[in-house]
Amino acid sequence: VTIDVARQAVEAARTSGASYADARVVSEEGESLTVRNQEMEGVDRSLSQGLGIRVLVDGYWGFAATARTEDAEIAATAALAVDIAKAASRLPMDPVRLAETEPVTATWETHLQEDPFLVDLDEKVALLMEASRLAQSVKGVAFAESMIDLYRRRTHFASSDGSAIQQTIVHSGGGIEVTAIGDGEMQRRSFPNSFRGHIRAAGYEHIRSLGLTQEAERIAGEAVALLRAPECPSDVTTLVLDSSQVILQMHESIGHPVELDRVLGMEEAYAGTSFLTPDDRGKLRYGSDKITVVADATLPGGLGTFGYDDEGVAAQRSVLIQDGIFQNFLSGRDTAPVIGQPSTGSMRADGWQSLPLIRMTNINLEPGDGTLAEIIGDTEDGLYLNTNQSWSIDDKRVNFQFGCEIAWRIEKGRLTQMYRNPNYTGITTEFWGSCDAVGGSEEWTVYGTPNCGKGQPGQVARVGHAAAPARFRNVQVGVR
């Protein structure tokens, strides 16, 4: 029935004058539980459903969305989308051309073993209470939080090209965050990752595999120990990053700069542009020959994994950087023709109410060789930084600064002194150019970034990344 609503909206848009139209009927459910010091900080469910209609009229885009799907509302919303497109012609623009795509009729869903929404609430709460209790049992802990976040999005997509696609995507995540406070300091440790943990395209089996109760006391102990640890020194040194920090480094300084809409100036007023130009393809040295980065929407478990993007383009794997040389952008049907390419299938909206934009799928640093222990063992002197705490990068994605939760000194291949408040800064291509080691597939981990902001009105996407730990030379650390 719902796909019929999408088809009806496309037909209404065509009747109103659209040369092309697509429509998405989206229903998104969420469940979020947070325990803090044995108290429920939040236990909530959400449901949002509605219809978004996108049209092309004389080469201009229009988009309108409504939460109601009665016949009259569908027709009125489609007509409004057409009016919006017509109004856009007030200023001249090269008409939008859409990259070719084959019409598709398909159904796709996230592979999962255990529907997370069917697991008893009591069981979820018990897990979080136990993780929080164990972390709080460590002397000196101020706050011990544990959390689970679950999402299920059902999308029914139809287009005037003849596509009709139904997808169900499930994301499950969980984690613990422990805070210690004292002597004018506040220190936090997170597990398995910061910002509400480790989230994947998976079912409740992922939550069970996280080991929240097994790791709670260790993480809590580190948070307390950080209060007494010295400040990270200011130095230019060798830096080893854990996988979770490599993925955020990649997100900000590779994932965003390769978005073609940024390159073409379409995001200039808000998120910014990019230092890259279309002529850089196949020429620009982005990093050392250790750096090969792909965009892979087919990767099992990634937050950017799907069957089809929100324009109906099939999921694909494309090489962005090969052996350090920049190769290609992330694109959609309306931007790819500008550089003479097919769409890379990267267009996603954060809900029914939003226009699809170029978003990262799963942006992955291909694995190299060796374990984290071997990389550290092979390092004479340097720092090992773990778990992101803060990020900042300029509007062309050139100058960045990241903070992590914890660092250790590396001396003659061994971890020694712990440091608090570690951070580092650099220039994108210089930094990736200084990479001389990337860990192997045994260390390669699929993480998610569930809070990627872009667009106006603002959208928040859940995107995926995979990486192994990596080593970088001559990096400025301890920025004051």
Place this chain on the structure above:
Amino acid sequence: MAAPMGPDDIRQVLDAALDLPEADGVEVLMMHEWGGLTRFANSSIHQSTWREDTGLRVRVVKENRLGIAASNDFTKDGAARAAASALELASVAVPDPQFPGLAPPAEAPAAPDSFDEATANTSPGERAEAVASLVGEVGQGFRAAGAFETTAAEIALANTEGQFCYAPTTQATITTVVSGGDGGAGTAEEAHRRSADVDAVAVGRHAFQKARDSQRPQDLEPGRYEVVLEPLAVSTLVAFLSYMALGGKAIEEGRSALTGKAGEIVCASAVSIVDDASARGALGLPFDFEGTPRQRVAMIDHGVFRSGVYDRRSARMAGRESTGHALPPPNPDGPFPLNLTLEGGSASLDEMIAATERGLLVSRFHYSNVVHPIETVLTGMTRDGTWLIENGEITRPVKNLRFTQSILGALSDVELVGRDPVLVSEFFFSAALVPALKIAAFNFSGRSDH
């Protein structure tokens, strides 16, 4: 096509959520929002959107256990289903010993000018015309990007204690970045209740002038400089200070730089910060998202920290009354000041520049983030126009610099406060009314290539 439903029709749906005899208490927050955004780049309109949504957020209390359910099914059945779902969640929650109860009945002050029908009904053609007039101010070889958004909303809250409040509101916001030529960019923006108050031509002209004046920016060594921060840059500092330090929960839990510092000098005496949703030009709501009327809170008074802002739970922790600053539940970060004013002074921007021996004029900051919350250290980049000032005069534009700086440290070094505060739109019904500031020392820790 969208229109206000009005308090009577809304209340009928909200009552369906309140009718839950198994619960000890029910609160339902409703937000009906609609509006359009005309987005432009390369001096063309490339992404224009419109949306309407009506969301319900039901909080159910059962033996001090709380459950929350949100839905955009705005029907009596939908409201009842959301309430039943929240009750189910409450049944598995552990009791909250700090739960202060739902807000009692209290009249929120009327805000008669908060809703402008013309703004609520702005057509795509009217937005496009305004954008065209902005773009018309941009000279040859330059391009404009930005957005013109007109939105309307009805916010209502009802609970089983008998509280009901309702407020309609509108807002029109236009932002732009103009760039081009031989490198350089400028920015400008305006936010008002009424779209008729938006001067798109002035916004375009101002941003173009900045872009023209920032051509061929040159390298500058990072270091400590005097700065003149324009209002957009000041709003970043004030917003992050609110986030890190001015919420009652952070203060009571010892996570704020201002914990235990009431009555102490924390900034220069020229700095006074208040939160006041009813201030002239503010875009605030008369009540918070628990239904408590918003109070004016003098947070920093001539450099002395007086008070943070509180919701009902953090107020109970502090042994005081809520100031009416709750966010929608669940709000793990606690209360937040959404309507900040940094009170204006007497200096013009030219006077601040003239008083600067060697420093920087900063238009705005970009992608800022917290480095150390208890020391209120922030990092971020300059963007869209940064200039070197030497001997009281602007001498040349400079490439973007990274700052790593304590906010309270910067506010302690304020020497001059601008006399023309500007309303800067922030997120979620919030806006800051802030002037320019001249600060004696500001730490720039790095630089970029443009």
